[in-house]
Amino acid sequence: MADCRVFKSLKGEMEKFKPLSPPRVKIYSCGPTVYDHPHFGHMRTYVNTDILIRVLRYFGFKPFQVMNITDVGHLTGDRDLGEDKLEKRAREKKETAWEIARRYEKEFFQVLKKLNITSPSVAPRATDNIKEMILLVEELEKKGFTYQTPDGIYFDTSKLVDYGKLAHLSKEELREGARVEPNPYKKNPTDFALWKFSPKDVKRQMEWESPWGVGFPGWHIECTAMSTSALAV
Numbered sequence: 001m002a003d004c005r006v007f008k009s010l011k012g013e014m015e016k017f018k019p020l021s022p023p024r025v026k027i028y029s030c031g032p033t034v035y036d037h038p039h040f041g042h043m044r045t046y047v048n049t050d051i052l053i054r055v056l057r058y059f060g061f062k063p064f065q066v067m068n069i070t071d072v073g074h075l076t077g078d079r080d081l082g083e084d085k086l087e088k089r090a091r092e093k094k095e096t097a098w099e100i101a102r103r104y105e106k107e108f109f110q111v112l113k114k115l116n117i118t119s120p121s122v123a124p125r126a127t128d129n130i131k132e133m134i135l136l137v138e139e140l141e142k143k144g145f146t147y148q149t150p151d152g153i154y155f156d157t158s159k160l161v162d163y164g165k166l167a168h169l170s171k172e173e174l175r176e177g178a179r180v181e182p183n184p185y186k187k188n189p190t191d192f193a194l195w196k197f198s199p200k201d202v203k204r205q206m207e208w209e210s211p212w213g214v215g216f217p218g219w220h221i222e223c224t225a226m227s228t229s230a231l232a233v
Contacts (some may be wrong), residue, residue, distance in 0.1 A: 009167075027053065028068075029065060033070040034069065126174075126222045157191050
C-alpha cells in the first residue's frame with residue numbers, strides 16, 4: 001500500500017495513516033435524523049465522507065463504514081430540551097413516528113444513490129439498539145459518570161478530565177445559554193442527556209422501559225452505543 005497521510009485533529013498536523021488492522025479500515029459516520037427531507041447541507045457531509053472512502057480504496061485499504069440512522073431522541077432544542085423531532089413531525093403529518101422515520105430514511109438512501117455516494121457497509125437504527133444504549137448508560141452509572149435530574153439521566157463532563165480535547169475546547173470558557181435556551185437541570189454547561197424520561201402527561205410513540213423509568217435515549221449516547229457494537233466485528 002502506498003504512503004497515505006491524514007490530518008490528525010488531536011495533534012493538529014498531518015501524519016502517516018496507520019489503521020489498527022490493515023488493510024481493513026473501520027469508519028463511523030454520524031448519519032441522518034430521519035424526520036424530514038435531506039437537503040444540500042446534509043449531503044455535503046456525506047460527500048466528504050465518500051471522498052475519504054474512495055481515497056482510502058485508492059491507496060489499497062478496505063474501508064468498513066458504519067453510518068447510524070437517528071430515528072429517535074433528537075430533540076428540537078440544543079440543550080436536551082424540547083420535543084423529539086420524530087414525534088413532532090408525526091403529530092404534524094398525522095402519522096406514526098415509525099412511518100415518518102422509514103419514509104425519510106428511504107428517501108435519504110435514494111439521494112445518496114443519485115449523488116453516487118458510496119453506501120455504508122452497515123446502517124444501524126437507533127431504535128434497534130435501545131438495549132445496547134441502556135447497558136452503556138448503566139456502565140457509566142456504575143463508574144460514577146452520571147447523575148439524575150427530574151427529566152433524565154445526564155453525563156457529568158466534570159468527571160472526565162480531558163473532555164473536549166479533540167475539539168480543543170476549554171470547558172471553563174463555554175457558557176450555556178449564550179445562543180440557545182439554558183437547561184436548568186444541568187450541573188455543567190457541557191453535560192448531556194443519556195436517557196430522557198417520558199413526560200408524565202404525554203404518551204410518546206417511541207418509549208421504552210429502563211432501570212430509571214419509561215423514556216428514550218439521549219441523542220449523544222446513540223452513536224457511542226452503535227459504534228461500539230457495529231465496529232466490534
